[in-house]
Amino acid sequence: MEPREFHDGAQDGLEPLEPLDPAKVRSFSDLLVAMSKTAFGGRRLGEAYDILSAMIADPDCFVVMTVSGAMTIAKMGKIISTMIDRGMVQCVVSTGALIAHGLSESVGKIHYRHRPSMGDAELYRKGYNRIYDTLEMEANLNYVEHVVGQTLKRLKADQPLSSELLTREVGKTLAEEYEGSGILKSAYLKQVPVYIPAFTDSEMGLDVGTWAMSQQLDRARSRAQTREGDLGVLHALHQALPSYNPYLDLNSYTTRLLPAKRLGIFTIGGGVPRNWAQQVAPYVEIGNIRLGLSVKPPRFQYGVRICPEPDYWGGLSGCTYNEGISWGKFVPPQEGGRYAEVLSDATVVWPLLMMGLLERFREKHEKA
16 A cells, blocks of 8 residues: 555645635625635535626626526515526526416515415315415416416417417516516516426416317307217317417527527526426437538536435436536536536525625626
8 A cells, every 4th residue: 555645735736715704704795705615505505606607797608597496486586587687697498387476476466475274175275275385376376367368369369379479478468567577577678588398387388278278169069069068068178279389499499599609507496497498409419410410519518506406316407417418418617617506495595696696797887
C-alpha cells in the first residue's frame, strides 16, 4: 500500500467553502450566494440560483419553464406570471390541472385551507375538492368552464385546435375581460406560448370535450332514441370529437427551439411537462435518421430542477440531467453544460430563488 499523503485542498485546486455569516447577508441574493459556498441542500440551492441567473441573463438563451404539481393551488401562480412578465422565460410547458387552477385564481376565485376535522366524504357533499391541505371549490371550476366557453365561441367550429392555440385565446379573454394577474394573461401579453402536452388530463380538456358534445346535443338525442335514456345520448355524444391535434403543439415547440443559439430549462416537479419539453432533440435526431435530414438537434445547455423526487425510483421526475445526456437531450458539462438540481418542495425554495432573481433584475436596471 502506498503511503498516505496529507494534501491541502489548495494544492489540488479544490474550491474552499465559507461559513454563512448572517452579519454579511443584506438581501435574498446575498443569502443565496452565501449558501452556494456551504454544503448539502443549501449549496444545491445556491448553485441553482447561480445557474438560473446565468441562463436568464444570457441574451442568446431561450428559456423553457416546465411546471407540474399543484403549484397554483399552492399559490405559486404569481411567481410564474412574474417570471413571464419580467422576460425570464420564453416558453411554458405545464400540466392542464395547474393551468386550470391558475385560471380559477385569475378570475378572482379563492382557494381555502383544509380543516382536518372535515372528512373527504363531507368535502365531496359540499363541493370541495381537496389537494393535500388545500381546497378548490367545484364552483370555481364551473366558472372556469364559463371562461373557456366564452373563448371557444370565438373559434371556428372546424378550426384545428391545439393547447397552444387554446391557452393563447383564453389568455386573450383574460386580458380583455378580467382585471388582475394570471399566467395565461401574462403569456398572452408577452407572446409566450403555453403548451399542455397531456391536455385531456385536465379540467380544460374536459371543458373542450363537453363543448364539442354540446354542438351535437340535439342530433345525439335523435340518434339515441332507440337506446335507453341518457346513457344512449352519452354514447352518441362520445362520437362528437373536437378537432384537436397534439402534433400542432409538438411541431410548433420544435420550430421555436431550433433557431436558438442556446437553450435553458427550468423545471418545477417533473412528469409529462418535463419529458415532453426535453424530447425535442430525440425528435429531431430520429427525423434525421429516418427522413435523411441533417438538422442539428437542439440540446439544453442550462438546466435547473426543483423536485423532491430522487433518481433511484427510476421515474422521469427524478431523472438527473447527466442521465439526460445519454439520451442526447443535454450538452455534457465538458462541453459547457451547466446544471443544478434541488431535491426539495418547490413551495419552500422557489420563492427564495424568485426574490433573489428580482433583486438582481432591479440591480441590473438601476445600473443601466
